[in-house]
Amino acid sequence: MDNLTIALDAMSGDFGPRVIVPAALQALDLHRNLHLILVGSSAEINIFLPNKHPRLTVIKSSSVIPNDMKPSLAIRRSQGSSMRMALELVNSKEAQACVSAGNTGALMGLSKLLLHSISGIKRPALVATLPTIKDGNTVILDLGANIESDSEMLVQFAIMGSILANTVLNIVNPRVALLNIGKEDIKGLERIRVAANKLKTNHYFNFVGYLEGDELLSGKTDVLVCDGFTGNVTLKTVEGLIKIFLSSNQLMTKNKSIFARLTRYWMQKKMMNYFGHLDPNHYNGACLLGLQSIVIKSHGAASQSSFLAAIEHAILAIENNLPERIASSLSSILPKSEKN
Structure with missing residues (x-):
């Protein structure tokens, strides 16, 4: 099976790296073809990362989008945030999916801005x-x-x-x-x-x-x-x-x-x-269905096992080529006037 690469917004959710790093390590143990990119504060991530892992990369971010920030403001101030940088990795094809437990409105807005909707959606x-x-x-x-x-x-x-x-x-x-x-x-x-x-x-x-x-x-x-x-x-x-x-x-x-x-x-x-x-x-x-790429939203209060389930969802979406299948099927379902 081909290698999979997923970017994780490591600073997101109620618990951030405390939950996301152990979930990431568990996912790596379960999937030998998986590579994960943790985006966030390297100092905070390393607290829960006792040893370097050959299939795990840490990319440093400079800020975090708060859960209570209005999406419009969050998007304007998103440069350098762990959420935006994780999505940018998908946009640049360095990752095949992004998983975040962060601000839903901001994730939706940034995903549309950076990854775009499928034609007709x-x-x-x-x-x-x-x-x-x-x-x-x-x-x-x-x-x-x-x-x-x-x-x-x-x-x-x-x-x-x-x-x-x-x-x-x-x-x-x-x-x-x-x-x-x-x-x-x-x-x-x-x-x-x-x-x-x-x-x-x-x-x-x-x-x-x-x-x-x-x-x-x-x-x-x-x-x-x-x-x-x-x-x-x-x-x-x-x-x-x-x-x-x-x-x-x-x-x-x-x-x-x-x-x-x-x-x-x-x-x-x-x-x-x-x-x-x-x-x-x-x-x-x-x-987040209807995008040209794969974005998974986790519960903000997710436990380690819950966040692991979100990573598994991302893997399933990648393996099933979900955006491509939706785009292909839409071309035969929607009237031409609705595709533009």
């Missing part, structure tokens, strides 16, 4: 593949790259999600649904209803209608489309509930009797058997 979307109760998977987008999305963008999200489901998950004729407040045709915002009509009349899609929030992990659809505000809130709500279910400390009262401890242990084991595959730590990492 109005705005990229954050997409993740979530496991379902039935041991299947659902591609969901947008998860926060675009707070508001018009009907045209929702249709483009559906196209990209369908291509991802088909090429990466090997789902033939993937089912597509729109997230809505009801299943009736009259329900929801006008842009959602307009998008639904467009999806119904396009023979490329296997459109199955609307899906409500309580069916997110039901496995009733292979691709679920929504705007970034709705998608981000929905995803984080589901992740929070799953974390509670998987936490033994939340399953029982503070009763410390032997019976309570045994019951808590039994319930924890049952919950892990039933919901363990839904653990957010296993699927952290959303791809």
